[in-house]
Amino acid sequence: MRNTTMPNLTLILALILTCGTTAVADNWNHWRGDNGNGVSTNATPPTEWRSTKNVKWKVRIPGQGSGSPIIWEDKVYVVSGVPASTDRVTAAVPAPSAQVPNQQSDRQRKGQGRSRSRGRGGAPLQVLKFTVFCFDRATGRQLWKNVASEAKPHENTHSTNTFAAASPCTDGQHLYASFGSRGLYCCTMDGKLVWKRDDLGKIQTRNSFGEGSSPTLVNDRIIVPWDHEGQFSISALNKATGKTIWKTERDEPTCWAIPLVIERDGKQQVIMNGQTNARAYDLETGKELCRCGGQTERPVASAVADGELVYIGSGHKGSFLAAFRPDGHGNVEGTDNVVWTIDHDTPDIASPLLSSGRLYFHKAKRGVLTCVDAATGKPHFGPERVTGLDTIYASSIAANGHVFLTARNGTTVVIKDSDTLEIVSTNSVGETVDATPAPVDNELFICGAEHLFCISGS
Numbered sequence: 001m002r003n004t005t006m007p008n009l010t011l012i013l014a015l016i017l018t019c020g021t022t023a024v025a026d027n028w029n030h031w032r033g034d035n036g037n038g039v040s041t042n043a044t045p046p047t048e049w050r051s052t053k054n055v056k057w058k059v060r061i062p063g064q065g066s067g068s069p070i071i072w073e074d075k076v077y078v079v080s081g082v083p084a085s086t087d088r089v090t091a092a093v094p095a096p097s098a099q100v101p102n103q104q105s106d107r108q109r110k111g112q113g114r115s116r117s118r119g120r121g122g123a124p125l126q127v128l129k130f131t132v133f134c135f136d137r138a139t140g141r142q143l144w145k146n147v148a149s150e151a152k153p154h155e156n157t158h159s160t161n162t163f164a165a166a167s168p169c170t171d172g173q174h175l176y177a178s179f180g181s182r183g184l185y186c187c188t189m190d191g192k193l194v195w196k197r198d199d200l201g202k203i204q205t206r207n208s209f210g211e212g213s214s215p216t217l218v219n220d221r222i223i224v225p226w227d228h229e230g231q232f233s234i235s236a237l238n239k240a241t242g243k244t245i246w247k248t249e250r251d252e253p254t255c256w257a258i259p260l261v262i263e264r265d266g267k268q269q270v271i272m273n274g275q276t277n278a279r280a281y282d283l284e285t286g287k288e289l290c291r292c293g294g295q296t297e298r299p300v301a302s303a304v305a306d307g308e309l310v311y312i313g314s315g316h317k318g319s320f321l322a323a324f325r326p327d328g329h330g331n332v333e334g335t336d337n338v339v340w341t342i343d344h345d346t347p348d349i350a351s352p353l354l355s356s357g358r359l360y361f362h363k364a365k366r367g368v369l370t371c372v373d374a375a376t377g378k379p380h381f382g383p384e385r386v387t388g389l390d391t392i393y394a395s396s397i398a399a400n401g402h403v404f405l406t407a408r409n410g411t412t413v414v415i416k417d418s419d420t421l422e423i424v425s426t427n428s429v430g431e432t433v434d435a436t437p438a439p440v441d442n443e444l445f446i447c448g449a450e451h452l453f454c455i456s457g458s
Contacts, residue, residue: 028071028438028445031167031214032395036260037304037354038436043399045444046457047414048425056456057140058429061133061447062086065164066393066434067214069445069452072170072189075143076135076454078447079177081128081163084150127152128163130179134191137443140454148177148185149198160393160408160434165212167435169222174239176222178215184224186242195242204229216259216270218283221245223270227255234259234272236286246286252276256300256349262310264326271303271310271326277333278303278312280326292324293333294341301347301361302395304354306374309339315348315364323377340377345370355398355417362392367407369421380419388413388426399439406433410448429453 032038046054063082070077130149135142153163168177174194178184183198203226216223221236227250235247250272257273261283268283275298277291296318303312305326313321321342328337345363352361359374367389370382389407397404398417402424406412410429416422432449439445444455 026440027073027172028069028440029171030070030169030217031068031258032302032351032397032436033438036216036258036302038351038395038397039353039355040397040399040439042441043439043444044442044457045399045404045439046442046455047402049427049444049455051430054455054457056443056454056458058451058453059135059140059142060451063128063131063164064162064449065447066162066212067165067167067447068394068435069438069447070168070170071137071438071440071445072172074137075189076137076445076452077168077170077175078133078135078452079164079166079168079179080131080133081179082131084127084129125152125156130164130182132168132175132177132185132187132191135452137454140452144191146185146187146191146193148187148193148196149179149182151182153181155204162434166214169215169217171217171239176215176217176239178224180213184215184222184237184242186239197237197242200224200226201230212256214258216261218261218268221283223259223261225255225257225259225272227252227257227274229254234270234281234286236270236283248281248286248288250274250279254298256298257351258302260303260305260310262305262326269326271305271312273299273301273303273312273314275299275314277331278310278322278324280310290326290328290337291331292322292338293331294320294322296320300349301351304352304359306354309374311352311354311359311374313342313346313352313361315346319344319346321346321352321361321377323374339375342372342377345383350392351395353396353398353403355403358417358419360396360403362396362405365391365393367392367405369405371419371421381421384421386413386415386421386423393434395436397437397439404437404439404444406437406446408432408434412437412446 026042063080065080067079129147132146134144166178181202185196186194213225222239224235226233232250236245252274260271270281277293279291280289296314299314309323323339325337347361348364368383371380388411391408394406412427414424435447437446442457446453
């Protein structure tokens with residue numbers, strides 16, 4: 001008689017281990033994922049959460065930061081500017097004790113929230129510890145923190161901005177965190193400093209609106225945007241050493257967009273938005289390849305792209321959205337390289353989302369949504385106001401056939417990723433959210449003004 005005890009025991013143990021642990025199969029290594037379009041092809045995060053449902057844990061983040069969380073395997077990384085006088089250790093709160101209100105308090109709705117030490121409105125600036133935090137993905141426990149720099153900012157920032165607004169990125173071997181004028185830092189995955197570049201200069205932003213452009217990691221280099229009211233440029237640094245590979249001067253004032261790397265005809269290009277032009281650069285040399293004019297004032301939204309077209313837009317003091325082929329020369333505005341344009345209801349701060357051949361975008365900073373066919377620019381729906389959404393800073397993301405729309409009031413409305421507007425759920429974490437959420441496996445990570453939340457379906 002064949003002995004089936006061991007195979008059955010092995011199967012049972014495997015099932016127990018599978019059910020009792022969170023399978024970690026994917027990463028979210030950049031502000032809007034690996035492709036920069038805000039889409040996860042593998043994640044299956046919950047589409048509904050509240051204080052007693054699907055909130056696995058939340059942990060308080062000291063100080064203030066509006067950079068998005070990134071996830072690599074079993075760890076979550078965020079950045080913050082922590083007042084030197086109030087630094088403290090954080091502790092995670094498991095879901096049963098995590099009281100996440102469905103609605104904000106009157107105080108929050110009035111925009112007061114908690115006291116934020118940002119040197120706003122002429123208030124005295126204070127010394128901040130520009131810090132990278134690492135948390136255990138399963139429990140929310142703080143594993144380590146690294147104070148990259150301790151300094152007093154040289155200028156104020158906008159009332160809705162922070163001094164740690166850029167998102168980190170990683171290749172799984174090293175973690176890269178930009179604090180703008182305070183420098184760019186590379187550390188190991190356990191927080192040990194490898195190199196730093198604190199000699200890049202001081203950014204002078206328009207109207208002291210503050211800094212916020214994140215670097216982009218690709219191949220052996222890290223792309224650093226530097227658009228401000230001083231000497232503007234875009235650079236590629238060696239990711240292993242921090243040394244400059246190339247630096248290209250730009251004729252662009254303050255811009256908060258983030259570089260997007262695409263491949264065209266076997267070569268990689270860096271796409272960077274700008275007030276005078278959106279431009280394409282050769283990744284290897286930094287040479288400008290082409291540019292597309294038509295933008296409005298002080299663009300913030302970053303480009304998205306597919307295999308054929310690049311989509312760029314802006315929505316402050318005007319409206320402009322365009323789809324262009326990045327294979328022309330000089331200014332392609334008004335040429336056949338520009339496939340279509342839209343002159344109304346275009347995005348301001350939140351970047352457009354490109355998913356399943358559809359382009360989603362908000363009107364200016366409002367909760368008014370439009371969805372168009374990416375190839376033609378023809379509307380599927382909108383502009384249509386989405387109930388529950390107010391001011392929009394976070395960019396939309398897509399996963400598992402759904403689109404997640406997040407507003408500053410902490411509300412995330414989940415809709416179907418489809419040609420028609422179909423609302424699935426309306427959810428809230430009960431505090432301000434400016435950072436773009438990160439979907440990984442069956443989890444969604446949301447970084448609010450006070451806490452990092454792990455929303456989980458397991």
